[in-house]
Amino acid sequence: xxxxxxxxxxxxxxxxxxxxxxxxxxxxxxxxxxxxxxxxxxxxxxxxxxxxxxxxxxxxxxxxxxxxxxxxxxxxxxxxxxxxxxxxxxxxxxxxxxxxxxxxxxxxxxxxxxxxxxxxxxxxxxxxxxxxxxxxxxxxxxxxxxxxxxxxxxxxxxxxxxxxxxxxxxxxxxxxxxxxxxxxxxxxxxxxxxxxxxxxxxxxxxxxxxxxxxxxxxxxxxxxxxxxxxxxxxxxxxxxxxxxxxxxxxxxxxxxxxxxxxxxxxxxxxxxxxxxxxxxxxxxxxxxxxxxxxxxxxxxxxxxxxxxxxxxxxxxxxxxxxxxxxxxxxxxxxxxxxxxxxxxxxx
Numbered sequence: 001x002x003x004x005x006x007x008x009x010x011x012x013x014x015x016x017x018x019x020x021x022x023x024x025x026x027x028x029x030x031x032x033x034x035x036x037x038x039x040x041x042x043x044x045x046x047x048x049x050x051x052x053x054x055x056x057x058x059x060x061x062x063x064x065x066x067x068x069x070x071x072x073x074x075x076x077x078x079x080x081x082x083x084x085x086x087x088x089x090x091x092x093x094x095x096x097x098x099x100x101x102x103x104x105x106x107x108x109x110x111x112x113x114x115x116x117x118x119x120x121x122x123x124x125x126x127x128x129x130x131x132x133x134x135x136x137x138x139x140x141x142x143x144x145x146x147x148x149x150x151x152x153x154x155x156x157x158x159x160x161x162x163x164x165x166x167x168x169x170x171x172x173x174x175x176x177x178x179x180x181x182x183x184x185x186x187x188x189x190x191x192x193x194x195x196x197x198x199x200x201x202x203x204x205x206x207x208x209x210x211x212x213x214x215x216x217x218x219x220x221x222x223x224x225x226x227x228x229x230x231x232x233x234x235x236x237x238x239x240x241x242x243x244x245x246x247x248x249x250x251x252x253x254x255x256x257x258x259x260x261x262x263x264x265x266x267x268x269x270x271x272x273x274x275x276x277x278x279x280x281x282x283x284x285x286x287x288x289x290x291x292x293x294x295x296x297x298x299x300x301x302x303x304x305x306x307x308x309x310x311x312x313x314x315x316x317x318x319x320x321x322x323x324x325x326x327x328x329x330x331x332x333x334x335x336x337x338x339x340x341x342x343x344x345x346x347x
Contacts, residue, residue: 039283040072040236042257049084051258072236073109073197080115080122085131156189160196169212185228190315199235205265256282
């Protein structure tokens with residue numbers, strides 16, 4: 001079973017019904033950098049469930065020693081079939097082999113409720129929910145295992161479900177999820193990362209329906225994201241990489257986890273000057289640098305080349321607890337050393 005209980009837990013600030021509980025902060029690694037991976041769309045194009053490239057991508061991103069993994073959805077081809085989930089677990093087993101305490105979080109994708117007969121959908125996600133466990137996060141955030149939030153290293157992560165409630169190209173966020181989202185965002189967080197499967201901005205070639213769907217998502221969420229100061233949004237669904245900045249929010253489509261690739265259309269779409277995109281397999285290495293106080297994101301192709309880099313400034317206050325912790329421990333170490341030297345001298 002894929003779960004944060006299965007792969008470990010995260011020290012965090014837990015927010016539930018406006019009550020804030022401070023959990024212990026962990027110390028920064030020796031290089032002062034915390035790293036997480038963001039990627040998605042690892043499904044295959046046939047009954048094998050998972051792309052044969054997924055295992056290679058996992059092995060590649062593990063070299064960056066991630067402390068957290070975010071998946072933007074479409075883990076498998078037909079998530080409504082129980083036999084497909086052990087195949088996904090096998091493809092990501094290197095994570096457990098490397099460090100069984102790396103937390104793994106994912107968004108639900110449209111393929112998570114498909115069955116082998118695509119006309120019969122697992123609309124209650126019962127099969128998917130048998131193989132994931134985000135119950136702790138759901139309870140702590142007041143959400144469900146299909147939409148929930150958590151905190152990690154001074155950043156607030158929100159995982160949403162945009163698979164349901166489509167009427168053609170028009171999306172309506174279910175009332176329960178929208179109410180939960182508004183309540184969650186009201187927690188007054190300083191740095192917010194949102195993730196859900198369907199992109200807010202699409203430049204997929206030859207699929208104007210995707211452009212219309214993205215516009216509907218913008219009509220639903222964009223004003224909310226601006227109002228509450230969302231900083232970064234990760235999406236999947238389009239099997240490519242696309243980055244754009246709108247209203248000071250970074251939107252990143254990272255759907256290059258192994259599913260068949262889609263081409264990009266830059267003409268007569270939402271593409272604008274300054275956007276970055278390519279059609280290739282990839283993953284995002286996101287590093288919190290506690291020295292520069294930045295979130296540095298490097299997009300790596302499967303062949304190891306860097307395809308995009310960008311940085312977001314983190315609020316200055318985020319580093320204070322970490323610095324104070326380091327200073328305190330350093331002070332204790334100095335006192336201990338002085339005591340040792342004093343005792344030796346007395347001898």
